[in-house]
Amino acid sequence: MALIYLQAENVNKSFGDLEVLSDVSLSLFQNQRTALVARNGTGKSTLLNILAGHDTPDSGKVTLRNDISVGYLPQEPQLDLSKSVLENVFNADDAISVAIRNYEKAIESTDKMALQHAIDEMDRLNIWDREQKAKQILSVFQLTDINQPVQLLSGGQRKRVALAAVLISNPDLLILDEPTNHLDLEMVEWLEDYLTRSQKTLLMVTHDRYFLDRVCTDIIEIDQKQVYTYNGNYSYFIEKRDERIRAKLAEIDRASNLLRRETEWMRRMPQARGTKAKYRIDAFYKLRETAQQKIHSNDVEIGVSASRLGKKIMEVHNLSKSFDSKVILNDFSYTFNRFERLGIVGANGTGKTTFLNLITGTLPPDSGTIDPGATLKIAYYRQGGMNIPEDVKVIDVVREIAEVITLANGKTITASQFLNNFLFTPDKQHTLVRKLSGGEKRRLYLLTVLMQNPNFLILDEPTNDLDIFTLNVLEDYLINFPGVVVVVSHDRYFMDKLVDGLLIFEGNGEISGFPGNYSEYREWAKEQEKSNAEQQTSSKGKTESKRPQPERKKSKLTFAQKKELEKLTDEIEKLEKEKKEIEGLLNGGIQDAKLLMDISNRFSEISKLLEDKEMRWLELNEFEE
Template identity: 55%
Template sequence: MSVNYLSVENLTHHYGDVRLFDNLNFGISEGEKVGLIARNGTGKTTLLNILAQILPCDAGSVIYRKGITIGYLPQLPEVNDANTVIEEIFESENPQVIAIKAYEQALESGNHEELGHLIEELDKLGAWDFEARIKQILTQLKITKFDQLIGQLSGGQKKRVALAHILISEPDFLILDEPTNHLDLEMIEWLEDFMSRSKATLLMVTHDRYFLDRVCNEIYELADQTLYHYKGNYQYFLEKREERISTHNAQVEKAKNLLKTEQDWMNRMPQARGTKAKYRVDAFDDLKKRAHSGIQEQSINLDIKAARLGKKIIECFNVSKAFGDLKILDDFNYKFAQGEKVGIIGKNGTGKSTFLNTITGALEPDSGHLETGETVVVGYYRQDGMKIEDDKKVIDVISDISESITLGSGNSMSPAQFLRHFLFPNEMHYVQVEKLSGGEKKRLYLMTVLMKNPNFLILDEPTNDLDIFTLNLLEEYLQNFSGCVVIVSHDRYFMDKIVDHLFVFEGQGVIKDFPGNYSIYHDFKIEEEKEKRKVEKEKKEPVLREKPKDKPKKLSFKEKKEMEQLEVDMEELNTEKETIENELNSGSLSPEEIGDKAKRLNEIMEFLDEKEMRWLELSEIEG
């Protein structure tokens, strides 16, 4: 029987004059993993803030099961810049953390009586390897300088420390707002696997559709001030949402037909509107509301004109770029072709953004040169966005660039028309930029890039903060875009739909051109790794001698000596194995030592397998 962890009743909230949601009622049970989907500006983050009890609601109640722990990762988490990474992680109400702190204090003060009590407590909590687990999670999230001050970290690194803090605390109920932002593909896949195996109950906002598909077993859609519930993953949500909208609109069409009949009655029978007919008049008012409640899917028709692109686009000749000993490009040669769509992947720090800045001329190469065609118009959507004054009005952001925007059809639009085209209704045109949601700001920034009619589009992490519905429309636009597209993104679904090949940044200037999208590349790497391990194993395996036709009944003197030696070797290996396992569980190793010990443990296991196999072979002869 499932245990209810969260109960929400009649939850209502306004933002100024805008009603974000009205009388929401839902519950989340132990073990459920829920993805929350909504358009930008409809109140996803507000809802999470209310559920995390950071923001009060206008009406309704949020009740958690007594005794459960809650962990919340906001989009912009607050961390203490004066702490080191490890100090920030240890600022927790987790019982294991509290016990470890008390143990260290007792050790420092020489309080032996307290130490005895705390050793029992640490045993009971299974906390002896806790610090090792902390360092493992931080290392997976590419945070390896544990003594570094938080204030010295980038915004992305701070969010990763905050994410590690939440995961390490192991709360019963996790609330995560865009957890995959600032993670590279390797980290996302690790987090995906971690959350799939985790027993924690989860409520999450993310635009990562593969993550939703593989982790979540429930989807909530916030739309029309209401919450719709889908018991399945993202693909199930897509199917059932389409059915819901079709069914609703069919009912609306039926109500419209009935409304015509009732309208005729209302017009013909004014004298019948007495007490006996009052129920029919009331029913007419309800029918009128239903007939006007059809769901009109808002969409962005991204028919923006692209400037004509000639045969010569951007050509790289022996381009090299480095910062000290760190090579970014090493004798790089490439000629971009019309209509190609290339994705760029690689670990953080391998130079993806430097590459983009070099091919656009923002950075000079150390050697080699680039040639850009005369017709090339670059549209560069940067990861850090556009610097817009917070007190500036939305319409002024567009009109300051141009008073007329040309569409693919040849027609032009005014700034106001263009804003409506991108789902900014009239009432939002004179709103200050600071009042927009993160996704709305990104959509406004995307407008400023596309309205210049580029034919060479560079998109550096374009999916961050955009809602799934906007992403689907952007994907459709890019698929039909006739110019060149270069994309850096950690959104695997987005990459799979758009790119036809990849530049894989492997570090130190090594860039491989892979023919295919991300999923094809991912499967290729898995098979490559399997083959590599197979070859390495075959090299280590002893070549088994051919058995003679007449197997001797007794071991030779040499074979007896070999068997004795095998027994000695196996005992030594098992002792070393036990020692390493104890060291790994001690929590006293550095990340480098953990890696070395784990590698040696794998080697020992392989040696033991080999020696046990040979020992069994000899024991059969002896028997």
């Protein structure tokens, strides 16, 4: 039987009048990898704080197995800024941490006696493997300068230091709050593999759905102050959660139908009621309680309109940017297309955010030009979040931008109604910004960006701190967004669902393109790595032959070319359909001169696009044959 590592019983927590946790009970067993799923503002981080022993509940209790060590990564980790990366990673006062710190310091010094003493201590404690493991983890997280003061690091780097410290401490139970935030895609994949292989007992909060699917064995959901447990990964959770909601709705529906009959009976019953009647009366009140239950979807409603997008979007010509000797962009050119869904990926520090700052005019280039279209209206969701005073009411933040918001259907609503669509209740709207949870602040920031009615939307790490349910709604909105979307994100699920092309920032100013989503790119990259390795092995083992070689057949399409061909086929079909529709409009005798001009311009644009795409389609098909 699996050992219970941690148990919470009837945990309650309030902050003033706000009840955050209500009678929460759960158990964590050895070797379970559990995710906690709930909407923003429902107390996920508060619960993790309590379970890790960093906070106390108002009532209820948390029991931890006596011989269990706990490693905790909070959403906003607190590091000693006066100390180095190494000192923060091995911050404990235990003999092992002290020995490793002394050894690393001795290597940096010229004191041979100190170095010998440090080596002897490492030998005595037999901790060489742990020191090597620590360096490996720090290297994966790009924290190679272990003596660098933490105060010189960015917020993302500090989060990685804290995560590395937790993993290196090798606890029995890991509690992680948003561990994938500030990790690039390769780091996320490494962490995914590490947690799966190490068979750690784990409790975490994360919005990364691929991570959830591949790492977790169990899901705990908090919904409307009720706790539900699912023994399976994220895909299983989605399936069973839908079943649970459908079953509950059916139960409420049956109760409502039965209630009508019982209400009629209650009206007809005489005053003198026997024992049987009393039993039925009690059942009536229970039935009414069931029938009056509400299943709130609590889904964000994003129905914001977008400004009209003209023919010309944005053209980037020979753009270059460096910081001292570090090259970010080198003579880079790109033309954005209408309704493009572009993802930007690359390791941290390769210039993704710098590129966004350049095309939005936030940062000047060293050379090159950025030529925006006349109708272009950019909205930029920044990784750092919004820059507003914390002591301002939520409603005032929105009213500062607009009192009235236009929706996609042409209707207008007030700032308060718009906030309500984003799950800010009237009470919450009059709360100060500083009292919001991290996820609620990000949701508020998102709505302030979208209410600008942009037609060119830039999202830099939009998935950080947003709950899974909000992300699902945001994805559906962006898929149908009538403009250009440019996304930087480490969330593979988000990228796969949304983008149809990638810019890959490879470092040193090198940028390449890929016609597909992130998973397709990774598959192609692995094929390339495998092919290169095979070619190197083959070239080493071969000796030159003087015999004439048979003529080689044409190479087949690469994975990227196959994806390009599939995409072209789909695009040509859509353009031909639109062309026929426009021909019908032009033959219909349009009276409006401006509308006629717009339609004619679009017809010319489609004709040119079709010509280019059909030419490329023929090239690829000839190559394939």
